[in-house]
Structure formats: C-alpha cells, structure tokens
Amino acid sequence: MTTDTSPANAVNQAAFTRAMMDASITTPQGLRDSQNRPAGRRFNVYRNNVAVSLTDALLQAFPVVTKLLSEENMKGLAGIFLRAHPPQSPLMMFYGAEFPDFIAQMEQLSHLGYLADVARLEQHMRRAYHAADATPIDPDALGSIAPEDLMQTRVSFTPAMQVIRSPWPIFDIWRFNMEQDAPKPQAGAQDVLITRPEFDPTPQLLPVGGAAWITALTGGKTIGEAFEVANQDADNFDLSTTLALLLQGNTLTALHRKD
Amino acid sequence: MLDKSTFTHLPQTPGVGYKPQHFNDIISDPGSVGWLEVHAENYMGDGGRPLAQLRHLAEEFPMSVHGVGLSIGGEGPLDGDHLARLKHLVDWLNPASFSEHLAWSTHDSAFYNDLLPLPYTDATLARVCAHINQVQDLLGRKMLLENPSSYLAFAESTWSEPEFLNEVARRTGCGLLLDVNNVFVSATNLDFSPQGYIDAYPLDLVGEIHLGGHDEDHDDHGKPLLIDSHGRAVVDPVWALLDYTLERSGPLPLLVEWDNDVPDWPTLEREAARAASALDRVLVEVAK
16 A cells, blocks of 8 residues: 555545445545555445444334344335434433434325334333433322322332323234234224333223323323323323323432421 | 552453353353353443343353443544433442453444454544543443454554553553454454563453454455354364463453353353363463
C-alpha cells in the first residue's frame, strides 16, 4: 500500500457513510486494496454489515410482525426503514421505536391495518423488558383499606407496566403467532395490559373500560375518579377483574391513601 | 516492565464473551472459564433480567466491560449521553477492565452498529487521543484500545497500524487489547505478515488478547477476503498466531468471542479450554 495524501484521496466520514448507505454512490476513491487498486467489493463488507446487523435487530424486536409479513418481506421493509431511520443511539435494545409509525404510513401496507398496532405491542414488550425494577406492594394491603376509603386512594405503577389500546384484535393476533393452540383472532377492538411479574413481560387482554381506568390512574386520578372515567368509556367496566390483573402482574408499587 | 495493573485487573486465564443463554451453565460449572466479558451497550437499560444477571455474575467472576458504541474515532464529539451511561455502568460494576475499539460508528447523530475503519493520519491520531483522554478522565481509569479487522486501506494513511496504536498508548497512557484474529484477518486482506505485525506491536502494553472466528469471502480479483464475523470456532492459523504472540508477551488474559450463531456452552467452553492449554504452554516456558 503506497501512501498518497493528495486531497482527492481524503475520505471523510460523511462521504463514507453516504456511500455505505446508498449502493448507487461510488465507493470513495481514497479506499484501496493492498495493491493500490480501488476497494471495490471490499467496501461492500461495511454496507453489508450495517444493513444486516440493523435488519437483524428489527427482526429480533418484532417477531410477530415478521411472521405476519414473512421474513423476506420484513427484511425488505427493514432495509427501507434502516435507511430512513438509522439508530440515534448505540442502545440497539431500543432500536425501532419509530417502526410502528413507519408501518402506519406505508401505503403498501394499508391493507394490513392492524400491523402498526401489533408492532406497537411488541415495542412496548421490549420497553417493559428493560424497564427499571420496582418493589410491588403486598396484595393484602388493599384489603386493609375500607371500601369507601379505597375509592379515594391513588396508586403508583411499576415502570414496566404498559397499556396499549387498539381498534384491532392485537392481543389475539399476538397470541396466535406466539403460542401453540391459541384461538384464531376474531374481529374487534382489544386493549392490552403488559405486566412484568418478574423478568418476562406478559401481555394480557384487558376487560372493556380497563385501559381507560388504568390510564386515568396513571394520570393521578383516585380509584373512584378513574372508575367514573372507565364507566364513561364502557358500559360494563369490571373493576375487580382489572384490579386483579394489576395485582397478579406485580404492577402496583404504592397506595396513596387520603389523609 | 510496565505495571499492567494501571489498565487491567483481569486474571491471566481464559474468559469468554458472555451470552445470556449460557447463564445457568456458567453458574453451575464454568470449566476453564475464569472471567467474563460483556458488551457495555447491552447493559444500559434501566433494569430487568440483563442487569440482574450481570449483578449475579459480577459476584462470582472478574468482569470486563467491552464497549462497541463509543465511536472513539468519530470526527464529531463523543456522545455525551452515551458517556454518561457508560460512566454509570462502570461506576456501578467496577469491572476489572474497560476496553473499546480503534474505530468509529456514529456520524451526524446516526449510529451504524458496525466498527468502521480509520485512516492512520496525524489528524486521526490527535482526535483519537483527545477522545481517549476524555473517556479516561471521565471514568477515572485507563482503558484498553483494540486493533480492528481491516477489509481495505486508506491511500492517505501515513502510519502503520502497530505504530499508530503504540503512539496512541504512549500519548494517552491507555493499554492495548490485541485481537489476534483481527491481525490474521487484516494480514490476509491487506497482504502483510501477521507475525511481522506482532513483532512490530508493543506487546508490553497489551492488557488482554481476543480470539474469534471469521468468515471467508473474496474480493473483485478473486483474492481471499476474510470477514470478522465472530460466528464460528477460532481457526488453527489464529491459534498458531496466539502461540507466537504469547511466546513473546508471556501469559495474558485471553478472551474467546463468539457473538453470532452462538454455540451451546460445552462447545464454547472447549474453545476456552484450548486457550487455557496455550497459556499453560507459556507458563511452562516461563518456569524453565
């Protein structure tokens, strides 16, 4: 390799990345092989490494979306996404936060209306997996509060708890693709609660009104105030079933009783 | 002889790159494995299983934190948020070693998740040294810098890689992480002698050695093009290059990396056992 420091041979990182992310751009001329010939195919190693590693990260993050689309189609979609939205941080565990919105805006995917919300569910599962640890309350602590005081109590949740509302049966779709013998999805809106009892995020179907109730609670409303919100959202809101899901999922970290 | 405890406290035994699927095997019987290395970026979440496992492992093994996302060679400034996360992790874990790469991966806020190559010029040298000083000042410790796998060369380079690394270490006080597979890959790809590279390398500054597997491709002219994939066993010529290195350096902490198509634990442990016997051969030589 002969050194040739003429300005035309200087390769800055802007030129390197432009050519790396767009194969139609010629490889910078300052990149060579050992005999001073143009780097050619050698530069493709970087093009390939970046595309493959980011595509793999997306396939790993969105396994159900990948199944729904087929791996081949998902790889094609990932190739477009990673060029439009390269990671903005080295934390690959969070790469793809914009992927659900990206799917929603893809005209070619508009016939799969549910796909963006399924992606959102998978994205929230990942966030729950990496969320901060928190100590749950003893479920019996609720029993020691008189019913009239309970309605005036506020609660705090673990950072791992997530709620997703969808006009699509996203819970059934998720389960059908992840679990053996799961029933076929039926049309209809579904709200999903994600809990992390210990280390593994678990999605569960919320009763009607449950998402509105939990969202009101996370917004700082009392259990009673949130109950009103839930009743406006749905006719048959089932408070005790929803509360049991929260307790079983170790989602409550504190009860704030009325002074 | 330089006191290597300024930049590493790893034992002179084999270690492996930690993969979560091996957690139970490692806890029940680590075999020849005396220490573990983790990629810093995989432990920068807020909580959950990754950090719980790391806490557990650190109680039983010396740990090495190996960054893959700092972009030490980047033309732009280092990412302040990422530095803060790194400091948080290193302060909490207090690992036996922290290392990063002579490479860049971030440009204009985009992170490309690959170790991208640098021209070896005075401008690169000044920038890499400034970034290493910044990292070492922030962490309050010396780091190790790893030699890359090269697939191509820069016409503008005025330094050889061993000379460049030596100069970085001399200016910043950092130690070096010598990846002998990377040496073998680069030597094949760029037509130089891997033994000649080792002869020119400042072995007294090495705090850790990496071993890994590579893939084989070819360039436009039909010449072999090796790719550092970490997806298979270490090949015999790389084991031979390890022996050549250890005969000159004496025993060092040795790490087996296997990051893709991760094998079962017995297969990975066998690689570590092979590294252990390479170390034993040097120890016998030292004792003679």
